[in-house]
Amino acid sequence: MGVGTMTNRKAFPSKIGLTAPTLLMFFITALSLQAGEIESNIARGGLLYDKWYAIADSGPPKVTHPSYPAEGKKKGRGTWRCKECHGWDYNGKDGAYAKGSHFTGIKGIRGAVGKSTEAIIAILKDSTHQYTGGMMNDDHFRDLALFVSRGQVDTSKYIAATGEVNGNQEKGAGYYNTICAKCHGRDGRKIQDMEETVGKVAVTNPWEGLHKIRNGHPASEMLALRALPVDVAVDVLTHARTLPVTK
Ligand code: HEC
Ligand code: HEC
Incomplete structure (x- = not known):
């Protein structure tokens, strides 16, 4: 798909006519953009x-x-x-x-x-x-x-009643260190105003952690990972549970 799209893009000005497949492509693109907006x-x-x-x-x-x-x-x-x-x-x-x-x-x-x-x-x-x-x-x-x-999210698929989380910590570390660490630091302690470290939230209330990773934190700069698969958020959460719980 990636390679095909690139070829199409180069050819666009000179070659493309409004054939049925082209119109269909536009339609599909418009639909997926709309879904992103939702x-x-x-x-x-x-x-x-x-x-x-x-x-x-x-x-x-x-x-x-x-x-x-x-x-x-x-x-x-x-x-x-x-x-x-x-x-x-x-x-x-x-x-x-x-x-x-x-x-x-x-x-x-x-x-x-x-x-x-x-x-x-x-x-x-x-x-x-x-x-x-x-x-x-x-x-x-x-x-x-x-x-x-x-x-x-059906949280029971990812978080046990005991709070145990079933994601991939190693993958999660990659996401955490490239996305979250910018604001929170690699150890989750960087934002001084926070009542609790990222690690503390993830350990004591993984359901809250998952909700915030997916949707962000109200009235703050924090982004939402919602456009990525739930698994990614669960991996991040799994890694966050290994971070320090004290400030
Ligand atoms: C652009 C900066 C930014 C990024 C990136 C970011 N956050 Fe945040 N996050 C914040 C801010 C700001 C707050 C609110 C801090 C406060 O309470 O004043 C926050 C709050 C939180 C909280 C809630 C703390 C509480 O007190 O309830 C958690 C948990 C959290 N972030 C985890 C993450 C994780 C995990 C990621 C990566 C997916 C992430 N954040 C990415 C800025 C960011
Ligand atoms: C003070 C407690 C309280 C708060 C806060 C509250 N709710 Fe409720 N909610 C209830 C109760 C009680 C019921 C069950 C009502 C019933 O069964 O007749 C309910 C039922 C619901 C239902 C129906 C659930 C179902 O199984 O059909 C939805 C949806 C809902 N609430 C959404 C929300 C949302 C969204 C918010 C925040 C904007 C919210 N509630 C805040 C008490 C609350």
């Missing part, structure tokens, strides 16, 4: 899932989310983050948040994979969720819905 919307949806009020102009709500359970351990703005009720692994009470300080007893969002964006947006505006009154705009809702419908 990928970046899904990534933004992932950032909103992480912490929408770091991105939306409306700012964080001041009260605890009305559907956050009274017996839960959190309060205030953080209870409005999707991840707080549904988990970094999207499995809610059936995943990593089955116990501990983030337990809510609320189910995950895996059941909404493949649903229409309209149906998901309706859920976000319902009486349980109450993301209304201008908290987010139509683009935010669309991207969140795209993430929920088409952007979730």
